[in-house]
Amino acid sequence: MTRMIIPSTFLRRALLLDAVSCAALGLLMAVCAAPLGWWFHLPLPLLRESGLVLLAFAAVLGWACTRPQLPRLLVLGIVAGNALWAIDSVLLLLPAWIAPNGLGASFILVQAIATALIAELEYVGLKRSATAAMA
Template sequence: MLNFQSPGFLRRVLLADAISGLAMGLMLVAGADLLAPLLGLSAVLLREAGFVLFPVAAFIGYAGLRKELSRRMVWAVIAVNALWVMDSFVLLFSGWVTPTLLGQVFVAGQAVVVAVFAELEFFGVRRVRLAMPA
């Protein structure tokens, strides 16, 4: 059973978010040339998205590893995750790219994973708000 009221829960979610962001960034940077034809997305787009994830993952990891969790930092993580999700769907529906079916599933799937992290972080920060400094 998930204990949303535990600062440990929020810390674990933040660290899982950071690790998954780093892994995705590494995959996109290292595998851009292999993924591009499969996903129907340019290698440049994939590589740049991967490079963007490195500082984001570092920030999320820093937020989760601090001795005391900061509400402001967690809210910033939630905002960045929400922006990533919105940008993912803008990419899919803007007509700027024409991803393959696998590419559409990939972009939507990673957006759903990021949205789940944001939701868990939202529940966590709301539940432990009295115990956390601003």
């Protein structure tokens, strides 16, 4: 049986922050991949496809923000997905993967740190959420 939670206000706000930031960054990366690729020396397919993934993730997060109850595993999956995104972003900077310029490396690191912080906020919000009563 799926364990449901009643999201705390803190969790709802963290999910909303995640949704808005994913939508904004995803739209920027998907629509402006060419100029961003030129400025940051990043591959266009990486930027465009990452942007599309972020837009899809933003839609899921937006939906989750509106639910009166959520599966605990869904929230843990969101936290884990954000943590993996942050880790993979840093690993992407290892030699032989991509070769961004300093501005591109900074862009990747800043969004990785922001994503890790949002994952932490969501985890704290999950711990503050109440377990839903079993019907």
